[in-house]
Amino acid sequence: MGKLDNKVAIITGGASGIGESMVDLFVQEGAIVIAADINEAALEKASQKENVYGLKLNVASDESWKELAKEVNDRFGKIDILVNNAGISSEKPFAEINEEDWQKMLSINGFGPFAGMKHVTPYMAAQKKGSIINISSYTAIIGQGFNHYSASKGSVRALSKAAATTFGRQGIRVNALFPGIIETPMTKNLSTSRDLLDRLVQATPLQRLGQPSDIAQAALFLASDDSSYISGAELVIDGGFSAQ
Numbered sequence: 001m002g003k004l005d006n007k008v009a010i011i012t013g014g015a016s017g018i019g020e021s022m023v024d025l026f027v028q029e030g031a032i033v034i035a036a037d038i039n040e041a042a043l044e045k046a047s048q049k050e051n052v053y054g055l056k057l058n059v060a061s062d063e064s065w066k067e068l069a070k071e072v073n074d075r076f077g078k079i080d081i082l083v084n085n086a087g088i089s090s091e092k093p094f095a096e097i098n099e100e101d102w103q104k105m106l107s108i109n110g111f112g113p114f115a116g117m118k119h120v121t122p123y124m125a126a127q128k129k130g131s132i133i134n135i136s137s138y139t140a141i142i143g144q145g146f147n148h149y150s151a152s153k154g155s156v157r158a159l160s161k162a163a164a165t166t167f168g169r170q171g172i173r174v175n176a177l178f179p180g181i182i183e184t185p186m187t188k189n190l191s192t193s194r195d196l197l198d199r200l201v202q203a204t205p206l207q208r209l210g211q212p213s214d215i216a217q218a219a220l221f222l223a224s225d226d227s228s229y230i231s232g233a234e235l236v237i238d239g240g241f242s243a244q
């Protein structure tokens, strides 16, 4: 028996990195998973897996979220789990960030999870049960030189707490995960040199970079009924880096 048997889960950014790892683990544990992403080519690949349905979503669009939530509910009868994982990152220096950079970052990383919760919670409330997991970042806690990215992830942190109080009485749990540096296409695309990554490993108490499965396992716990009394919680998964 799987930990997510008969559950319907939406995972945003499900076509790459951490999201892809969650999609695979959730399916393995018995869920029907909707991998929702803006990257259609990657979605086609994801849809070839059993019990995975790739649907196009732009998390920064209210309308796109409204359509997706309705489509999932019409097709599968309910929505049990939402993982707000899609995101972009940037290392742009403080003085170079312009209004457009800020709006883009905050609309994908900040408005995205907000709109996801706004459109999915009515369906969860209808069955008086649901689990939402928002992916923030250790940079919401220690900055780490990621300026508007850190700000966007700080908004996810605060919004998760607010949503846990807003939706608790409808049986909906909301928790947040704070990954450290995880080896995914996102970190490969950063200008961060191998040398810097090596130094980060040295500075990490557990002496390694994170893997997507490290985050997926924590998301599985929060998605499953094993965590049925946990809401408003924050779990840092960074090998002890931000504890120093």
Ligand code: NAD
Residues within 6 Å of the ligand: 012, 013, 014, 015, 016, 017, 018, 019, 036, 037, 038, 039, 042, 057, 058, 059, 060, 085, 086, 087, 088, 089, 108, 135, 136, 137, 138, 178, 179, 180, 181, 182, 183, 184, 185, 186, 187
């Ligand atoms: P990734 O780049 O591998 O995957 C991100 C996915 O989000 C991609 O499939 C992309 O197409 C999708 N996406 C981007 N914009 C979108 C939009 N507007 N609508 C829908 N989908 C969109 O990244 P990852 O490393 O797997 O990161 C996943 C999440 O974890 C992100 O929120 C990221 O900020 C967070 N995170 C990552 C790390 C890390 O070190 N990799 C650390 C802390 C937090």
